[in-house]
Amino acid sequence: MTTPEAARLYEAQHAYAHAGKGWAVYNPENLPVEQLPTIYGFNNGGDPGWYSAELLAEDGTGLGGHICSAESYMPHDLGILEGTKPDRHESFKAHYPKGYKMEFVKGVDVREHAGITAACLKNQEKTKDASPV
Numbered sequence: 001m002t003t004p005e006a007a008r009l010y011e012a013q014h015a016y017a018h019a020g021k022g023w024a025v026y027n028p029e030n031l032p033v034e035q036l037p038t039i040y041g042f043n044n045g046g047d048p049g050w051y052s053a054e055l056l057a058e059d060g061t062g063l064g065g066h067i068c069s070a071e072s073y074m075p076h077d078l079g080i081l082e083g084t085k086p087d088r089h090e091s092f093k094a095h096y097p098k099g100y101k102m103e104f105v106k107g108v109d110v111r112e113h114a115g116i117t118a119a120c121l122k123n124q125e126k127t128k129d130a131s132p133v
Contacts, residue, residue: 007069015072021081026089027099036101039063039092040116041078043071043107051107053078055088057095058115060122064088071107080104 002010025033037058044052044065053074055063066077079085079092080102092100105113 011070011072018076018081018084021083023080023102023104024082024084024089025099025101026093026096027101029098031099033101036099037096038115039096039100039102040105040113040119041074041080041102042105042110042113042116043074044110045107055079056116056119056123057100058119058122060119060124060126061095062123063091063095075104078104 025036027033027036039058040056042054042056044054046052046067049069051068051071051074053066053068055065055078057063064078066074068074068077075081076084079088103115105116110116
């Protein structure tokens with residue numbers, strides 16, 4: 001366990017270390033980036049010290065998650081930022097071998113985000129289709 005002061009300092013150092021990094025893009029066919037499907041990372045709620053970070057592909061496929069102590073760590077821990085979490089990107093590349101772009105959505109913006117709303121609806125359809133009758 002750490003002190004609140006130490007936790008704030010570490011979070012500030014983490015933010016500084018990753019400042020200026022853009023969202024990751026995998027584009028092996030050199031397509032226009034706007035044509036690539038999106039993998040959304042977002043804060044799915046929780047409590048301070050125990051937030052649910054989630055990854056959802058544009059087609060409604062869940063691609064992972066992570067528990068984070070603060071929302072500011074999520075873009076790194078989910079692999080949203082350029083150069084982060086190459087292990088996660090292996091599964092992203094398997095899902096979208098022709099390429100993808102990443103986007104992070106803060107918790108306060110999730111409910112109004114059109115892309116996440118559409119992906120959630122597709123996820124619900126997949127779940128409904130996969131459920132036994």
